[in-house]
Amino acid sequence: MDFQLIHTDTKSNARAGLIKTDHGEIETPVFMPVGTVGSVKAVHINELKSDIGAEIILGNTYHLYLRPGLEILKGAGGLHKFNSWNKPMLTDSGGFQVFSLTENRKLTEEGAEFRSHIDGSKHFFTPEKVMDIQRTIGADIIMAFDECTPGDADYAYAKESLELTERWLERCIKRFNETECPYGHKQSLFPIVQGCVYPDLRRRAAENIAALEADGNAIGGLAVGEPTEKMYEMVELVNDILPKDKPRYLMGVGKPENLLEAIERGVDMFDCIMPTRNGRNGQIFTKQGVMNMRNEKWKNDFSPIEEDGASYVDTLYSKAYLRHLINSNEILGLQIASIHNLAFYIWLMKEARKHIIDGTFSQWKPMMIENVTRRL
Amino acid sequence: MDFQLIHTDTKSNARAGLIKTDHGEIETPVFMPVGTVGSVKAVHINELKSDIGAEIILGNTYHLYLRPGLEILKGAGGLHKFNSWNKPMLTDSGGFQVFSLTENRKLTEEGAEFRSHIDGSKHFFTPEKVMDIQRTIGADIIMAFDECTPGDADYAYAKESLELTERWLERCIKRFNETECPYGHKQSLFPIVQGCVYPDLRRRAAENIAALEADGNAIGGLAVGEPTEKMYEMVELVNDILPKDKPRYLMGVGKPENLLEAIERGVDMFDCIMPTRNGRNGQIFTKQGVMNMRNEKWKNDFSPIEEDGASYVDTLYSKAYLRHLINSNEILGLQIASIHNLAFYIWLMKEARKHIIDGTFSQWKPMMIENVTRRL
Ligand SMILES: [Zn+2]
Ligand SMILES: [Zn+2]
Numbered sequence: 001m002d003f004q005l006i007h008t009d010t011k012s013n014a015r016a017g018l019i020k021t022d023h024g025e026i027e028t029p030v031f032m033p034v035g036t037v038g039s040v041k042a043v044h045i046n047e048l049k050s051d052i053g054a055e056i057i058l059g060n061t062y063h064l065y066l067r068p069g070l071e072i073l074k075g076a077g078g079l080h081k082f083n084s085w086n087k088p089m090l091t092d093s094g095g096f097q098v099f100s101l102t103e104n105r106k107l108t109e110e111g112a113e114f115r116s117h118i119d120g121s122k123h124f125f126t127p128e129k130v131m132d133i134q135r136t137i138g139a140d141i142i143m144a145f146d147e148c149t150p151g152d153a154d155y156a157y158a159k160e161s162l163e164l165t166e167r168w169l170e171r172c173i174k175r176f177n178e179t180e181c182p183y184g185h186k187q188s189l190f191p192i193v194q195g196c197v198y199p200d201l202r203r204r205a206a207e208n209i210a211a212l213e214a215d216g217n218a219i220g221g222l223a224v225g226e227p228t229e230k231m232y233e234m235v236e237l238v239n240d241i242l243p244k245d246k247p248r249y250l251m252g253v254g255k256p257e258n259l260l261e262a263i264e265r266g267v268d269m270f271d272c273i274m275p276t277r278n279g280r281n282g283q284i285f286t287k288q289g290v291m292n293m294r295n296e297k298w299k300n301d302f303s304p305i306e307e308d309g310a311s312y313v314d315t316l317y318s319k320a321y322l323r324h325l326i327n328s329n330e331i332l333g334l335q336i337a338s339i340h341n342l343a344f345y346i347w348l349m350k351e352a353r354k355h356i357i358d359g360t361f362s363q364w365k366p367m368m369i370e371n372v373t374r375r376l
Numbered sequence: 377m378d379f380q381l382i383h384t385d386t387k388s389n390a391r392a393g394l395i396k397t398d399h400g401e402i403e404t405p406v407f408m409p410v411g412t413v414g415s416v417k418a419v420h421i422n423e424l425k426s427d428i429g430a431e432i433i434l435g436n437t438y439h440l441y442l443r444p445g446l447e448i449l450k451g452a453g454g455l456h457k458f459n460s461w462n463k464p465m466l467t468d469s470g471g472f473q474v475f476s477l478t479e480n481r482k483l484t485e486e487g488a489e490f491r492s493h494i495d496g497s498k499h500f501f502t503p504e505k506v507m508d509i510q511r512t513i514g515a516d517i518i519m520a521f522d523e524c525t526p527g528d529a530d531y532a533y534a535k536e537s538l539e540l541t542e543r544w545l546e547r548c549i550k551r552f553n554e555t556e557c558p559y560g561h562k563q564s565l566f567p568i569v570q571g572c573v574y575p576d577l578r579r580r581a582a583e584n585i586a587a588l589e590a591d592g593n594a595i596g597g598l599a600v601g602e603p604t605e606k607m608y609e610m611v612e613l614v615n616d617i618l619p620k621d622k623p624r625y626l627m628g629v630g631k632p633e634n635l636l637e638a639i640e641r642g643v644d645m646f647d648c649i650m651p652t653r654n655g656r657n658g659q660i661f662t663k664q665g666v667m668n669m670r671n672e673k674w675k676n677d678f679s680p681i682e683e684d685g686a687s688y689v690d691t692l693y694s695k696a697y698l699r700h701l702i703n704s705n706e707i708l709g710l711q712i713a714s715i716h717n718l719a720f721y722i723w724l725m726k727e728a729r730k731h732i733i734d735g736t737f738s739q740w741k742p743m744m745i746e747n748v749t750r751r752l
Contacts, residue, residue, distance in 0.1 A: 039701055039708040045692060068675075068700040075676050076696065082678075084692050299444075300451050302458075316421060316460050320452065324444040325415055332415040334707060 001140065001188040001215045003247050011362040013239060013266035016353045019216075019247055021088045021140040022185035023080065026055045028247060028268040029352050031259065031345040032090060034276065036060045037067060038083045041276050042331070042338040045084045051311050052342045053350075056140075057085055058271050061133050062094030062101070065123075066116050070136045078138030078183045090271075091139040093130050093192075096148045096220075096252070107147065109164070127171040131179065131189075138183050141190055143218060144172040149196045151225030158196035162205055165194045173212070188215035190249060193238050196221060197230045206241035216247040219267075223253045232261055239266035256285055256348055256372040260365050263352050275345045279337030282326040285344045289374030291319070293337070298323040305336070311343035348372075377516065377564040377591045379623050387738040389615060389642035392729045395592075395623055397464045397516040398561035399456065402431045404623060404644040405728050407635065407721040408466060410652065412436045413443060414459045417652050418707070418714040421460045427687050428718045429726075432516075433461055434647050437509050438470030438477070441499075442492050446512045454514030454559045466647075467515040469506050469568075472524045472596075472628070483523065485540070503547035507555065507565075514559050517566060519594060520548040525572045527601030534572035538581055541570045549588070564591035566625060569614050572597060573606045582617035593618045594625040595643075599634070608637055615642035632661055632724055632748040636741050639728050651721045655713030658702045661720045665750030667695070669713070674699040681712070687719035724748075 002020040009015070019026040033040045033048065035057045040048060048054045059079050068082070076082035080089060095112075098105060102114035111126035130145035146165040149158050169191050176189045191209045195201030209217055219238050222231045235250060242248055249269035250262050259270050275285065282293040286306045291298070298319040305322055306314040313336045325333030348368075355364040378396040385391070395402040409416045409424065411433045416424060424430045435455050444458070452458035456465060471488075474481060478490035487502035506521035522541040525534050545567050552565045567585045571577030585593055595614050598607045611626060618624055625645035626638050635646050651661065658669040662682045667674070674695040681698055682690040689712045701709030724744075731740040 037700075037704050037706055038697075039706045042707040042711070044689075044708065044711065046688070067704045068696070072676060072696060072700070076678050076694070082694075082697055082700075084697070300448060302452050312422070313420075318452070318458075320444070320448060321414075321458055321460070324413075324448070324458075328413050328443045330413055330415045331418040331707060331710060332420065335418070335420065335711070 001186060003216065003245065005245060007357045009356050009361045010359065012264045014263050014352070014356045014361045015266060015268060016356040017247060017268055019088070023086060023088045023140055024055070026088055027350070027353060029259075029263045029349045030055060030269050031349045032056045032058050032269065032271040033342050034058045034060075034271055034273045035083070035085075036273075037063045038079060040338070040342070042280070042334040043276075043342065047339055048085070048342075049087070051313075051339055053310075053346050054087075054342065056088035056090060059089060059091045059137060059139060060094060060097060061091050061130060061137065062097035064091070064137055065094065065133050066118055070133060073138075074136050074182070078136070080138060080183075088141070089139040090141040091134050091137050091143065092251075092271075093134070093143040093145040094125065095146045098125060099148050109167070127168040128175040131172055131175040135179050135181060135187070138181060138185070139187065140185070141188050141216065144169050144189065144191045146192045146194055146220060148224070149194055149221050151196070151221075153196050155198055158198055158201055161196075162194050162201050165192070166205070166208060190214060190216045190218045192218040192220040192251070193242070194221045195234075197226045197234060199234075199237055202234050202238055203241065206238045210241050210243055213243070214246065216249060216269075217242045218249040218251055220251045222250065223258070228258070231258075232265060235262055235265045235267060256345070257369045259345075259348065260352065260369055260372075263356075264361070264365060270349075275341035276338045279341040280334045282337065284322070284337060285341050285372065286376070287344070287347075287368075287371055289371060289376040291376045293319070293323045293326045295323075305340060309340065309343070310347035311339050313339050377562060379592065379621065381621060383733045385732050385737045386735065388640045390639050390728070390732045390737050391642060391644060392732040393623060393644055395464075399462060399464045399516055400431070402464055403726070403729060405635075405639045405725045406431060406645050407725045408432045408434050408645065408647040409718050410434045410436075410647055410649045411459070411461075412649075413439045414455060416714070416718070418656070418710040419652075419718065423715055424461070424718075425463070427689075427715055429722050430463075430718065432464040432466060435465060435467045435513060435515060436470060436473060437467050437506060437513065438473035440467070440513055441470065441509050442494055446509060449514075450512050450558070454512070456514060456559075464517070465515040466517040467510050467513050467519065468627075468647075469510070469519040469521045470501065471522045474501060475524050485543070503544040504551040507548055507551040511555050511557060511563070514557060514561070515563065516561070517564050517592065520545050520565060520567045522568050522570055522596060524600070525570055525597050527573070527597075529572050531574055534574055534577055537572075538570050538577050541568070542581070542584060545585075566590060566592045566594045568594040568596040568627070569618070570597045571610075573602045573610060575610075575613055578610050578614055579617065582614040586617050586619055589619070590622065592623040592625060592645075594627055596627045598626065599629045604634070607634075608641060611638055611641045611643060632721070633745045635721075635724065636728065636745055636748075639732075640737070640741060646725075651717035652714045655717040656710045658713065660698075660713060661717050661748065662752070663720070663723075663744075663747055665747060665752040667752045669695070669699045669702045671699075681716060685716065685719070686723035687715050689715050
């Protein structure tokens with residue numbers, strides 16, 4: 001993987017870049033749609049490419065390990081072949097899922113024991129095993145296995161948790177260096193900066209990770225319940241330390257305004273289930289503001305979902321029709337909302353990139369934040 | 377509406393025809409995807425057109441009356457405008473749903489009182505009201521309101537039921553003739569031949585309906601539990617009587633083999649929820665046979681869903697991937713199965729038409745029945 005910094009904003013830390021992988025290029029800032037179980041819910045692979053314009057999608061190690069399982073993924077020749085997405089892909093390490101979805105998990109120095117949320121079967125993840133799984137999945141970018149510290153952890157807990165994450169990171173790197181991608185393409189391992197909301201822990205974590213000179217670096221453990229201002233503070237602090245010539249990935253964030261604020265603070269990559277999950281619940285993000293499609297007010301509004309929207313669904317279907325579909329639990333409603341919201345997120349990133357490159361990001365950003373936070 | 381008989385098979389009663397409506401042409405035999413609540417479940421409007429090749433879709437009076445309701449449909453300018461399907465459309469009268477979905481229904485000479493399956497609210501359908509509702513929905517072809525006699529009804533019940541249906545049909549026609557389409561296009565009313573499995577009742581019903589010289593005629597109350605041979609027998613008997621120069625619509629049928637047998641007996645139009653509903657449950661119809669995608673045997677089968685399938689999903693996705701999606705309850709699995717099955721049904725009708733026109737239907741049909749009834 002190669003990262004080229006195209007332009008850095010003079011009035012902020014916003015950056016426009018270009019990531020090159022064996023499966024193609026990614027223009028940053030980039031939003032990565034989440035394909036948890038090997039499919040971006042309610043969206044066809046060709047829609048992701050043509051109608052949404054996604055350049056990279058996510059898979060999830062925990063979910064893919066349980067279903068379809070490694071034997072099938074290996075037989076397919078990796079996730080790219082299995083789900084027909086032949087562009088860049090990133091897999092989350094599954095740490096977050098092990099700590100949030102499973103029951104009776106037992107954390108030891110060696111790893112994490114947990115029970116599947118599907119059938120209760122017992123499993124054990126170690127840093128080494130998670131590297132091996134991600135080799136088998138075969139994503140272009142893979143993530144270190146870490147403990148995702150809760151947002152309200154006290155200092156002592158956060159410090160211990162960070163220290164475990166750092167020892168696990170060493171083991172991840174060792175195993176990563178001893179193995180290779182079974183499908184012949186290059187994989188890059190991103191370490192994850194943890195440290196909760198404690199500046200000295202975040203600083204120490206960022207410094208340790210900066211020294212590793214990885215292909216890219218991630219910031220984890222944010223947007224997990226802490227105040228939004230704390231999140232921005234941590235992002236600033238960490239990005240001051242992380243190498244400028246490598247992409248920075250803020251994990252699991254967030255609302256459109258969060259993305260813009262983080263871009264201003266030097267973040268290049270994002271993922272979040274918000275556009276798809278909230279979309280399925282009827283929340284539609286537009287460049288004029290947010291709509292709740294369950295609201296009565298759209299009942300008789302036969303105007304397009306978004307007049308100058310980023311995807312064909314915006315003018316093909318009306319607000320009243322989308323409201324009807326969502327209200328009647330019709331699957332097509334989930335499909336339309338998912339395509340619309342993903343296309344909007346990706347449009348927003350492309351727009352941000354344009355304004356970074358032409359030097360107007362600092363004027364554009366506050367105006368856009370006012371728009372995207374409006375309730376329609 | 378206009379119907380042109382292009383060719384009748386010399387060795388059977390199979391026919392190739394062309395229906396012309398104000399929203400475009402329909403080549404028969406035709407399969408009509410069912411869009412119960414104003415959307416064909418899990419399928420985009422543009423996919424219906426481009427990827428599936430549907431020429432006409434169905435809406436359902438009972439469902440659309442409850443949701444979104446007449447006020448919204450009227451405000452939209454009819455269902456064509458509301459769901460963006462600007463090609464031919466047919467609405468079922470809702471009779472079947474009133475008798476199968478609702479509780480505490482009360483049948484009188486005047487009409488049917490029932491409670492909504494959604495919120496239990498009380499409603500009353502009369503033949504006149506059902507005509508008015510279908511005028512407001514605005515489909516190109518609308519259906520008479522009838523009592524859908526159960527497949528196991530005794531003779532006395534079936535006779536009484538047919539007599540009620542005939543009196544209702546008179547009222548439907550009267551109201552239809554007194555009203556017009558609020559959107560300016562032409563609507564055609566199809567009467568429905570009932571009579572259960574009793575030849576003399578079916579004969580009488582078909583004779584009465586033939587005398588009406590309607591734009592097209594439907595055969596209802598079949599595929600509701602009676603033996604398949606009985607169904608074919610009734611279709612034969614009725615089609616001997618129904619006018620040859622008008623399209624014949626066999627309602628709610630059926631499996632691929634049922635369609636081919638009915639085409640041979642002179643049927644031109646079909647609808648069924650089978651391709652979509654069974655698809656969502658993992659049943660995939662192909663020209664080589666039927667696959668149950670939940671079956672273990674597809675786990676490691678990375679070959680295309682159907683090598684020479686009728687839609688792009690067939691080669692974009694593999695059997696193993698579709699099995700994984702269906703097994704993991706991923707929405708994309710429902711989407712793929714629905715597109716595939718609908719495209720297959722429509723391919724089968726186009727293929728039948730080709731063989732009717734080139735005079736090879738009678739050789740092709742038994743071979744195709746052998747194929748489509750195979751378990752893979
Ligand atoms: Zn998120
Ligand atoms: Zn059916």
